[in-house]
Amino acid sequence: MVINVMKNISIWQDTVNNNDKYDSLKENLDLDVLIIGGGITGCSTFYQFKDDNIKVALVEKNRLGSGASSRSSAKLTFLQENIYTKLTNIFGKDKAHLYYKSQKEALENIYNIINKENIDCDLKVSNSYLYTINSTNIKKIEEEARILSSFNEKITFISQLPNKTKIESGFYVDNTYTFHPLKFIKEIVKKSISSNHMVYENTKIIKIEKQKDYFKCFTSNNTIKAKKVILALHYPYFLFPYLMPLKCYLEKSFLTCSLIKDKYEFNAINIEKPLKSIRYYNNYLLMVSSSTNLAFASNSEKMVKDLVNNTNIDNYDYIWSNYDLITLDHLPLVGFIDNNLLISTGYNTWGNTNGVLASFIIKDLIYNKNNIYQELFDPKRGFNRQKIINYPLNIFSSAYSFVDSKINKNKAFYQNNPYFTKRDGKNIAIYKDNKGIEHIVYNKCPHLKCSLVFNKVEKTWDCPCHGSRFDIDGNCIMGPSKYNIGYK
Ligand SMILES: Cc1cc2nc3c(=O)[nH]c(=O)nc-3n(C[C@H](O)[C@H](O)[C@H](O)COP(=O)(O)OP(=O)(O)OC[C@H]3O[C@@H](n4cnc5c(N)ncnc54)[C@H](O)[C@@H]3O)c2cc1C
Numbered sequence: 001m002v003i004n005v006m007k008n009i010s011i012w013q014d015t016v017n018n019n020d021k022y023d024s025l026k027e028n029l030d031l032d033v034l035i036i037g038g039g040i041t042g043c044s045t046f047y048q049f050k051d052d053n054i055k056v057a058l059v060e061k062n063r064l065g066s067g068a069s070s071r072s073s074a075k076l077t078f079l080q081e082n083i084y085t086k087l088t089n090i091f092g093k094d095k096a097h098l099y100y101k102s103q104k105e106a107l108e109n110i111y112n113i114i115n116k117e118n119i120d121c122d123l124k125v126s127n128s129y130l131y132t133i134n135s136t137n138i139k140k141i142e143e144e145a146r147i148l149s150s151f152n153e154k155i156t157f158i159s160q161l162p163n164k165t166k167i168e169s170g171f172y173v174d175n176t177y178t179f180h181p182l183k184f185i186k187e188i189v190k191k192s193i194s195s196n197h198m199v200y201e202n203t204k205i206i207k208i209e210k211q212k213d214y215f216k217c218f219t220s221n222n223t224i225k226a227k228k229v230i231l232a233l234h235y236p237y238f239l240f241p242y243l244m245p246l247k248c249y250l251e252k253s254f255l256t257c258s259l260i261k262d263k264y265e266f267n268a269i270n271i272e273k274p275l276k277s278i279r280y281y282n283n284y285l286l287m288v289s290s291s292t293n294l295a296f297a298s299n300s301e302k303m304v305k306d307l308v309n310n311t312n313i314d315n316y317d318y319i320w321s322n323y324d325l326i327t328l329d330h331l332p333l334v335g336f337i338d339n340n341l342l343i344s345t346g347y348n349t350w351g352n353t354n355g356v357l358a359s360f361i362i363k364d365l366i367y368n369k370n371n372i373y374q375e376l377f378d379p380k381r382g383f384n385r386q387k388i389i390n391y392p393l394n395i396f397s398s399a400y401s402f403v404d405s406k407i408n409k410n411k412a413f414y415q416n417n418p419y420f421t422k423r424d425g426k427n428i429a430i431y432k433d434n435k436g437i438e439h440i441v442y443n444k445c446p447h448l449k450c451s452l453v454f455n456k457v458e459k460t461w462d463c464p465c466h467g468s469r470f471d472i473d474g475n476c477i478m479g480p481s482k483y484n485i486g487y488k
Pocket of ligand 1: 036037038039040041042059060061062063064065066067068069070071072073074075076077203204205206232233234251252253254255288322323324344345347348349350351352353354355478479
């Protein structure tokens with residue numbers, strides 16, 4: 001099968017104005033609050049302090065919005081597969097309802113910010129559909145609908161999707177949205193900058209040291225002293241003592257975007273595997289599929305083939321991948337993990353609502369105010385005993401990736417290009433582009449030394465263990481690695 005693809009970046013990256021650039025940090029700073037990571041979480045949190053008389057900086061290792069936030073399907077919805085059934089089963093109805101309330105509140109907050117600040121980010125009202133194409137899953141649909149109805153949510157059952165897709169069962173809810181995530185991120189940051197509210201791009205924090213009553217954070221050239229630090233960096237790689245890596249795992253998915261003839265305004269997700277989530281953006285159909293634990297997601301070409309197999313689309317204008325952190329109990333991790341050190345992550349692929357919601361929670365916590373969601377999302381919470389079984393599974397999946405990356409993957413997928421060899425006693429990989437130019441990298445992730453796997457679809461080097469990604473010249477574009485892998 002030949003898949004015609006025009007671009008391997010997301011449609012959001014391709015359709016945003018990239019003129020607003022920020023300098024990298026060139027001096028030492030003394031701050032009240034340091035926010036590390038310029039995705040939807042970090043940028044929304046920066047916005048929260050906009051009118052406050054405190055000194056705040058937002059630092060981003062690449063460009064603002066260059067991480068997971070630039071690669072999502074950008075739905076803004078509280079209908080998140082059958083999350084309320086899952087939460088009811090684990091925590092009971094009250095907590096499931098509290099999560100529902102948090103997502104509704106997040107939607108209202110996003111809507112209010114966009115209106116108040118007059119942000120042009122292609123916000124569209126878009127009903128959200130949950131459906132199944134499999135008769136064995138009808139009960140699951142009915143159960144999710146029953147729980148939502150018990151929260152007084154209006155549910156409308158349907159027999160087909162608005163684009164005439166036949167289904168076995170499904171329903172929709174209204175008052176949900178879609179938007180352009182990068183337009184949103186860039187604008188809220190622009191509106192929040194002042195002499196005491198600074199933004200630095202291309203500024204990577206490589207070390208954080210706890211001092212008596214502040215944190216000392218290091219970039220390669222400067223230090224930042226901050227009374228409070230917010231880790232909005234998606235993957236909390238240096239938090240092993242808090243068992244973060246055991247409480248979650250990374251899931252990888254591919255997304256496609258194709259021009260279509262008919263224009264619709266709705267979004268939908270099915271309840272079974274393989275997942276198929278869709279939304280529309282202008283004349284494009286955006287699809288997410290083939291989500292899988294990162295440990296088992298090394299064959300990018302196969303993932304994309306699986307994705308396109310069940311469609312009648314031949315031309316894809318965009319294909320790209322994205323990762324998100326999945327928590328074992330389906331709830332995000334937001335709040336203090338140490339005195340004056342906060343994190344926000346683990347959004348289970350729903351980080352647009354949860355990233356903005358987190359910014360409100362974080363603001364309350366920073367000012368010592370109670371927030372009704374702080375206990376629900378507490379990152380130090382113990383995990384439900386039934387789920388403890390997954391801890392060893394998580395260790396296993398990382399260990400599996402590590403071993404498999406060493407012995408199998410590259411050999412299995414690529415005999416010639418990229419070509420793997422040794423130079424100066426180190427493993428290197430040579431990739432020849434279509435002009436015949438060689439791009440050489442060290443074939444090892446600087447983070448925890450996993451062998452990297454070449455992602456033939458997007459032409460990147462991907463770490464199968466913890467999700468670091470590098471371009472063909474070895475520059476780190478995503479994930480926990482602090483270093484590049486370019487061969488000098
Ligand atoms: C396939 C897929 C589809 C999705 N679709 C949706 C959707 O429709 N709706 C929805 O709500 N959510 C969706 N999500 C989830 C959403 O994309 C993420 O949860 C969200 O973008 C995470 O935002 P973030 O700010 O936490 O992380 P990021 O956007 O990754 O931001 C973290 C930033 O921190 C920076 N950083 C990291 N380390 C450092 C450092 N040491 N120093 C400085 N900067 C650093 C990174 O460069 C990055 O820019 C989807 C996820 C996937 C995988």
